Amino acid sequence: MDVTPILDGLNKAQREAVSSPDAALLVLAGAGSGKTRVLVHRIAWLISVEQLSPHCIIAVTFTNKAAQEMRGRVENLLGHSASAMWIGTFHGLAHRLLRAHARDANLPDTFQILDSDDQLRVIKRVMKEMNLDDTEWPPKQAQWFINKQKDEGKRPKDIKHQGDLFTSVHCKVYFQYEEACKIGGLVDFGELLLRTYELLRDNQHLRDHYQQRFQHLLVDEFQDTNGIQYAWLKLISNKDCGVTIVGDDDQSIYGWRGAKIENIQRFDRDYADVKTIRLEQNYRSTGTILKAANAVIANNQERMGKNLWTEDDEGEPISLYAAFNEQEEARFISSRINEWHEDGNAFADCAILYRSNAQSRVLEEYLLQRQIPYRIYGGLKFFERAEVKDTLAYLRLMYNHQDDAAFERVVNTPPRGLGQKSVEKIRETARAEQTNLWQAAWKVVEDKQLSPKANGALLMFLELIKQGYQEFHELPLEEQIQLTIEASNLMEMYAKEKGEKALARKENLAELASAAREFDVDDYPELSPMTAFLAHASLEAGDTQAEQYEDCVQLMTLHSAKGLEFPLVFIAGMEEKLFPHMMSMDEPDKLEEERRLAYVGITRAMKKLYLLYAEKRRLWGKDTYPAVSRFIREIPAQLKEEVRLNSQIATPTFSSGATQDVVNDGIEFKLGQMVNHPKWGSGVILNFEGEGDRTVVHVSFDCGESKRLMLAYARLEAL
Ligand SMILES: Nc1ncnc2c1ncn2[C@@H]1O[C@H](COP(=O)(O)OP(=O)(O)OP(=O)(O)O)[C@@H](O)[C@H]1O
Numbered sequence: 158m159d160v161t162p163i164l165d166g167l168n169k170a171q172r173e174a175v176s177s178p179d180a181a182l183l184v185l186a187g188a189g190s191g192k193t194r195v196l197v198h199r200i201a202w203l204i205s206v207e208q209l210s211p212h213c214i215i216a217v218t219f220t221n222k223a224a225q226e227m228r229g230r231v232e233n234l235l236g237h238s239a240s241a242m243w244i245g246t247f248h249g250l251a252h253r254l255l256r257a258h259a260r261d262a263n264l265p266d267t268f269q270i271l272d273s274d275d276q277l278r279v280i281k282r283v284m285k286e287m288n289l290d291d292t293e294w295p296p297k298q299a300q301w302f303i304n305k306q307k308d309e310g311k312r313p314k315d316i317k318h319q320g321d322l323f324t325s326v327h328c329k330v331y332f333q334y335e336e337a338c339k340i341g342g343l344v345d346f347g348e349l350l351l352r353t354y355e356l357l358r359d360n361q362h363l364r365d366h367y368q369q370r371f372q373h374l375l376v377d378e379f380q381d382t383n384g385i386q387y388a389w390l391k392l393i394s395n396k397d398c399g400v401t402i403v404g405d406d407d408q409s410i411y412g413w414r415g416a417k418i419e420n421i422q423r424f425d426r427d428y429a430d431v432k433t434i435r436l437e438q439n440y441r442s443t444g445t446i447l448k449a450a451n452a453v454i455a456n457n458q459e460r461m462g463k464n465l466w467t468e469d470d471e472g473e474p475i476s477l478y479a480a481f482n483e484q485e486e487a488r489f490i491s492s493r494i495n496e497w498h499e500d501g502n503a504f505a506d507c508a509i510l511y512r513s514n515a516q517s518r519v520l521e522e523y524l525l526q527r528q529i530p531y532r533i534y535g536g537l538k539f540f541e542r543a544e545v546k547d548t549l550a551y552l553r554l555m556y557n558h559q560d561d562a563a564f565e566r567v568v569n570t571p572p573r574g575l576g577q578k579s580v581e582k583i584r585e586t587a588r589a590e591q592t593n594l595w596q597a598a599w600k601v602v603e604d605k606q607l608s609p610k611a612n613g614a615l616l617m618f619l620e621l622i623k624q625g626y627q628e629f630h631e632l633p634l635e636e637q638i639q640l641t642i643e644a645s646n647l648m649e650m651y652a653k654e655k656g657e658k659a660l661a662r663k664e665n666l667a668e669l670a671s672a673a674r675e676f677d678v679d680d681y682p683e684l685s686p687m688t689a690f691l692a693h694a695s696l697e698a699g700d701t702q703a704e705q706y707e708d709c710v711q712l713m714t715l716h717s718a719k720g721l722e723f724p725l726v727f728i729a730g731m732e733e734k735l736f737p738h739m740m741s742m743d744e745p746d747k748l749e750e751e752r753r754l755a756y757v758g759i760t761r762a763m764k765k766l767y768l769l770y771a772e773k774r775r776l777w778g779k780d781t782y783p784a785v786s787r788f789i790r791e792i793p794a795q796l797k798e799e800v801r802l803n804s805q806i807a808t809p810t811f812s813s814g815a816t817q818d819v820v821n822d823g824i825e826f827k828l829g830q831m832v833n834h835p836k837w838g839s840g841v842i843l844n845f846e847g848e849g850d851r852t853v854v855h856v857s858f859d860c861g862e863s864k865r866l867m868l869a870y871a872r873l874e875a876l
């Protein structure tokens with residue numbers, strides 16, 4: 158058999174890893190050293206040289222998108238399909254197992270997945286029923302508590318406490334929440350894993366079945382597995398199963414969600430004769446970018462330690478840009494992206510990364526203004542938008558009448574005269590009868606517990622759902638969605654909203670229908686098409702297929718950038734308190750995690766990296782004047798240069814801030830100030846040149862023009 162294609166394009170250490178005969182292999186290596194590539198080639202090696210059937214392979218990736226790409230690459234190497242191989246995220250794989258064995262896992266076949274928004278809704282309801290005051294007991298905190306327990310594999314009964322109020326109250330909430338999920342046939346993200354873990358642990362027959370089936374397990378980004386994920390992996394792979402694990406301790410960034418770097422050491426202990434291979438050559442970034450990343454991460458104490466070098470040129474220096482505020486930061490980024498595109502590069506080759514989701518709004522505004530196409534990756538996901546969720550909730554309820562979360566969401570959306578009181582009546586009945594809201598609602602109607610008008614409205618709603626299913630369920634997915642949007646009057650409700658928003662909602666609903674049209678049912682052979690689609694909507698990062706192929710700038714948080722790479726990268730908001738985040742600054746462990754996040758961010762860049770910080774930023778509703786992030790200071794001076802808009806390189810020192818004031822006609826102007834011009838509209842002052850009557854002001858306008866104007870004649874208005 159010719160193994161050339163599989164070993165081609167790999168260095169010595171990578172080849173050793175790919176073709177290793179060892180049953181337990183750990184590839185521990187820094188960013189961009191080819192870990193993911195090794196994983197792909199190893200799968201191809203196992204199939205073609207070790208003659209494993211794709212059916213016997215299970216691989217865990219960090220995102221659904223990564224899973225799709227990985228499958229595609231393996232198939233390319235093999236020259237044939239590997240569709241029998243299980244590959245996906247922990248959640249995706251657990252979901253697949255639960256669907257196949259729902260009854261054994263004590264779930265209805267129609268169970269639905271709760272995303273974190275829906276989960277919070279259910280928790281709120283449960284806490285209200287328990288008469289817990291939500292100022293004293295914030296539901297979000299309870300949500301955090303429950304998820305944390307699940308991540309550690311704990312049910313309410315497993316939680317030990319000595320009667321402290323916090324834990325005992327939250328345990329009760331957890332217990333009641335579980336009851337609510339049971340009645341509703343609902344499974345949250347954490348539950349997917351915990352439930353499959355328990356299923357395999359308690360059902361020897363199933364465990365034997367899967368342990369016999371899976372002969373090789375591979376995991377990418379292993380450093381971010383949490384307790385339950387690790388336990389899950391151990392259950393699915395018995396001692397005869399080959400295991401290949403790749404990871405980088407310096408990129409562990411999910412400690413706040415229970416991920417444990419120690420799992421790497423644990424792996425070494427738990428499996429016999431683990432062979433460790435280190436990869437040291439980086440193929441992704443220029444010498445400069447790599448040196449910067451190495452310099453930053455060197456400030457962490459808790460490291461396994463490794464060396465990373467590249468044959469690549471030094472490349473361009475890292476550009477620093479001191480913006481006056483977040484608007485100006487966005488303006489700078491969008492104008493650089495425009496230049497990049499005008500030079501013949503693709504938008505899709507550039508990414509804007511940020512620490513906190515809220516930063517995307519201003520960036521989006523400027524990209525829109527400049528008509529630069531963009532896509533938010535893993536942010537507010539397509540399937541999380543209100544109109545999309547409303548429509549999906551109708552469908553979920555049609556397919557699973559037990560789904561209380563969906564019921565709550567749509568029972569009075571659009572408004573049909575079922576106010577809080579009526580809904581409360583339904584909830585009370587559900588509690589009294591120990592049943593779900595759907596059943597309770599029928600009882601309320603039959604017993605005429607509501608006013609005649611409300612009773613009539615509720616009956617109409619129940620009939621709508623019942624008939625909707627009967628009439629639509631055999632139609633193509635797309636039609637089911639369109640008919641649901643019409644029958645529910647959702648479209649009519651959105652149409653009443655004003656302007657752009659209504660338009661955007663309409664477009665999103667059209668997009669939902671087309672996502673359904675393009676949805677590949679084959680990924681979930683064991684499900685009905687709509688159930689598969691609804692599950693996909695809950696699990697996917699919202700990359701509808703139509704969007705994937707467009708040439709768009711990628712916007713994402715630093716957390717979601719893991720594993721990805723882009724020729725041009727901007728990291729916005731490199732400021733103390735924002736990044737490192739305020740909540741993480743006082744504890745050494747958390748600060749080290751922030752630094753690993755900076756390492757992840759910097760190492761996403763292949764050719765060119767911009768780091769931006771603002772001298773003034775509106776944060777949490779207040780104007781702040783942040784200091785430059787320590788992570789910028791940790792990059793050696795010779796690797797970075799300070800840049801200015803439109804003029805090229807300025808002196809490589811940090812600007813001391815905008816302090817220069819100029820008075821004209823009694824109006825005071827400052828650097829960074831927002832101004833209005835009768836012709837060019839609003840803009841920001843970037844610079845002053847000259848003095849007195851001859852002062853020239855340099856303004857960058859929102860329309861995209863940048864002008865030098867004589868201040869005395871410019872008719873500028875201070876905003
Ligand atoms: N031997 C090689 N020759 C040429 N290019 C390579 C080689 N190994 C890896 N690459 C390329 O280097 C880049 C980084 O590889 P890869 O994404 O697998 O690294 P990684 O270690 O998984 O990074 P991260 O830690 O960020 O996930 C990719 O573009 C990959 O195709």
Ligand SMILES: [Mg+2]
Pocket residue numbers: 192193194377720
């Ligand atoms: Mg990788």
